[in-house]
Amino acid sequence: MRSMIQRPRGTRDFGPADMFRRRKAERAMRDICHRYGFGEVVTPTFEQSELFTLRSGQSIVDEMYVFKDKGDREIALRPEITASVIRLFVNEMSNQPKPLKLYYVGNCFRYENPQSGRYREFFQLGAELIGNENPETDAEVISLAVNCIRAAGLQDFQVRVGHIGVMKSLALSGVQDPALAGRALRMIDKKDFDAMGDMFDANSLSRNLFDRITALAETRGGTEVLDDVEDVKAQQHLKELFEILKLQGVEDVEIDLGIVRGLDYYTGMVFEIDAPRLGAEKQILGGGSYTLSELFGGEAVFSTGFAIGIDRVMLALDAEQEAPEYAPLDAYVVPTEDAMRKYAFAIVSKMRSKGLRADVDLMRRSMSKNLKYAASVGVRYAVIVGKEEMSKRSVTLRDMKTGEQKQVPADFVAEELENSLGKGAP
RNA sequence: GCCGGGGUGGGGUAAUGGUAUCCUUGGGGAUUGUGGAUCCCUUGAACCGGGUUCGAUUCCCGGUCCCGGCCCCA
Numbered sequence: 028m029r030s031m032i033q034r035p036r037g038t039r040d041f042g043p044a045d046m047f048r049r050r051k052a053e054r055a056m057r058d059i060c061h062r063y064g065f066g067e068v069v070t071p072t073f074e075q076s077e078l079f080t081l082r083s084g085q086s087i088v089d090e091m092y093v094f095k096d097k098g099d100r101e102i103a104l105r106p107e108i109t110a111s112v113i114r115l116f117v118n119e120m121s122n123q124p125k126p127l128k129l130y131y132v133g134n135c136f137r138y139e140n141p142q143s144g145r146y147r148e149f150f151q152l153g154a155e156l157i158g159n160e161n162p163e164t165d166a167e168v169i170s171l172a173v174n175c176i177r178a179a180g181l182q183d184f185q186v187r188v189g190h191i192g193v194m195k196s197l198a199l200s201g202v203q204d205p206a207l208a209g210r211a212l213r214m215i216d217k218k219d220f221d222a223m224g225d226m227f228d229a230n231s232l233s234r235n236l237f238d239r240i241t242a243l244a245e246t247r248g249g250t251e252v253l254d255d256v257e258d259v260k261a262q263q264h265l266k267e268l269f270e271i272l273k274l275q276g277v278e279d280v281e282i283d284l285g286i287v288r289g290l291d292y293y294t295g296m297v298f299e300i301d302a303p304r305l306g307a308e309k310q311i312l313g314g315g316s317y318t319l320s321e322l323f324g325g326e327a328v329f330s331t332g333f334a335i336g337i338d339r340v341m342l343a344l345d346a347e348q349e350a351p352e353y354a355p356l357d358a359y360v361v362p363t364e365d366a367m368r369k370y371a372f373a374i375v376s377k378m379r380s381k382g383l384r385a386d387v388d389l390m391r392r393s394m395s396k397n398l399k400y401a402a403s404v405g406v407r408y409a410v411i412v413g414k415e416e417m418s419k420r421s422v423t424l425r426d427m428k429t430g431e432q433k434q435v436p437a438d439f440v441a442e443e444l445e446n447s448l449g450k451g452a453p
Numbered sequence: 454g455c456c457g458g459g460g461u462g463g464g465g466u467a468a469u470g471g472u473a474u475c476c477u478u479g480g481g482g483a484u485u486g487u488g489g490a491u492c493c494c495u496u497g498a499a500c501c502g503g504g505u506u507c508g509a510u511u512c513c514c515g516g517u518c519c520c521g522g523c524c525c526c527a
Contacts, residue, residue: 033500036518086525089454107527135527140454142521151527217524288526310527336527363486390480398488413486425487432487 037139037147044353049341051351053132055178056152056335063171065128065154070111072134076103078110082292082322090137104136109332110319112155117325125328126158132337144308144339153314153334160316160329162264165296166271168331172312173277176300179340182347184311186279187247188268188298189286190261191315194243197257201236215244216287244285252282261295268296292317296331302343311339352405358444359406360387361397363413371412374422374440378410381441383448385410402427408444412437 034040041049057067076093083106092104105111108131120127132152139145152175156168169188176184194215195208202208207230214223220241227237246252250269256262265282272280286297297315305311314333321327358378362371371387378385386406388397394411401409411423422440424447425432435443 033518090525137526139525140523141519142523145526149527153527307522308527313527334527339527361487393482394486395484395488396481400488402489409487411487415486423487427488430488 035147037141037145039146039148043355044350047353047355048344048350049337052179052340052344053152053337055180056175057130057132059171059174059178060130060152060154063128063154063167063174065130065156065171068112068115068129068131069133070108070115070131071105073102073104074111074114076101078114078323079103079106082110082319087137090139092136092138105133106137107135107334108133108151108153109155109334110323112153112332113157113319113330114323116155116157116328117320117323121320121325121328126156126164128154128156130154142308144305144336144342146338150337151334152337153332155330155332157320157328157330160295160331162267163271164329165264165316165331166268166275166277168314168333169268169272169280169298170275170277172298172300172314172333172335173280175335176312176340179344180348181302181311181340181343183303184343185281185301185303186277186298187281187283187286187301188265188296189283190258190265190295191287191293191297192295193256193258193261193284194240194287197236197240197243201233204230211240212287215240215285218244218285220244246284247281250282252284256284264296288313288315292319292322294318294329298333302339302346304346305339305343308339311336311343354405354407355384356386356404356406357383357448358385358408358410358440359397359401359404360385360410360412361394361401362388363394363411365391367412367414367417370417374410374412374437377438378441378444381445383441383444398425407448410440 060067076091079091080088087106091106094102096102112129112131116127116129130153132150134148134150136148138147141147154168154171156164158164169186173186194212198208198211198215199205202211207226210226211223214220214226223240224237226232227234246255250266253262253265269280272278283299286299288297288299293315295316298313299310300312301309302311303309312333312335314331316329316331318327318329320330358375360371360375362368368388368391375385375387392400398409406427409425409427411425413423416422416434416437419434420437421434422437423432423434424440424443426447
């Protein structure tokens with residue numbers, strides 16, 4: 028029977044096995060955030076749509092879920108969370124001591140065409156460091172980002188760091204019309220140099236400038252490529268940044284001055300992380316430094332942040348490794364006959380109170396069926412309670428992997444199991 | 454928004470212009486205190502709408518959803 032109500036396009040359901048994997052990765056990344064001194068914040072899933080339209084380009088606005096609520100307010104489901112965090116900062120945290128380190132995990136919504144690694148509801152973990160624009164700040168954020176990805180278990184990924192000021196100042200130096208310069212930046216982002224060449228010719232812009240821009244956009248490599256950069260401030264910034272990163276054990280980071288990032292609000296350092304084996308949607312993280320707060324009515328405060336696409340991280344993990352085994356139960360209590368069923372609850376309750384993941388037959392199944400069930404669900408130990416055991420105030424522990432059995436006193440089942448399971452239940 | 458490929462029980466499949474095969478899974482039973490075995494019973498399917506036709510799961514059109522790609526991003 029097919030249910031009449033379908034899941035909305037571009038959304039997903041996650042079953043227990045999925046969530047086991049997701050939470051594991053998420054927990055690992057949260058743990059890193061806390062170790063870096065970032066505190067968690069939660070902001071509303073929906074906001075006044077203006078919060079997002081203020082700063083984002085038309086492209087984001089076009090794909091937002093927007094609606095009027097019953098009070099005729101224009102509301103949008105958040106397409107990302109940075110704007111909300113900065114709003115929160117401006118509204119209620121602007122007097123807190125700097126630097127302010129905040130992180131978040133949440134779902135975001137974009138009305139896009141779904142494909143591999145792209146959904147209409149997707150999940151991000153992100154962090155914002157609000158305070159200054161020093162290289163230390165940028166390094167801290169990049170280091171956090173890289174360690175989150177590592178902690179999630181991903182091995183094959185590429186970190187690329189650039190500086191948007193370099194390209195922006197170069198483009199603006201030769202292109203007076205800001206709209207035109209913006210178009211040029213967008214073409215640089217797409218690496219569509221043919222179109223940019225046509226545009227330059229059409230507006231009779233310098234061919235020399237074009238060459239310098241394309242060269243810059245292709246500039247990738249180690250810190251030595253910075254020597255040719257004319258923007259001394261940016262050059263210094265990135266050099267210091269890389270020194271600090273190295274001291275934090277973050278190496279294998281590439282300079283990529285071609286990173287422009289579509290969003291206009293980035294002002295300085297920008298960075299991206301790719302998982303190469305993902306194909307079309309391989310970018311798993313994007314970030315950089317910006318000054319958003321003034322846009323929302325606060326003072327201009329420098330921040331650096333990033334957002335990780337959790338769904339893409341999970342896809343990348345899938346591509347890299349076998350899914351970890353999902354074993355939902357440590358123990359399953361099997362009564363041998365109906366007379367034992369109630370007593371079985373006392374046993375399972377004792378184990379649960381000790382922190383073990385334990386279950387008991389609710390289906391009134393035969394013993395044989397119960398053991399079959401326990402095996403198919405992946406239980407570690409069957410706890411068999413029957414007449415014989417009860418007369419001795421004991422139960423039989425059966426290791427479902429090896430088939431070994433032993434009788435233990437009923438009062439010590441939990442302790443015995445804890446020992447057998449080693450390091451206790453996760 | 455655009456382009457390509459798809460849509461048969463929960464999952465995987467077969468055939469077919471005359472309402473559907475097989476496997477698996479789920480539930481029950483047998484073996485009457487030890488398991489993934491065997492046997493038996495049982496639940497359960499053609500994405501939606503329109504058209505062609507005596508008749509459509511099958512052919513045609515539209516929509517929808519899934520998979521992938523462009524664009525953009527996470």
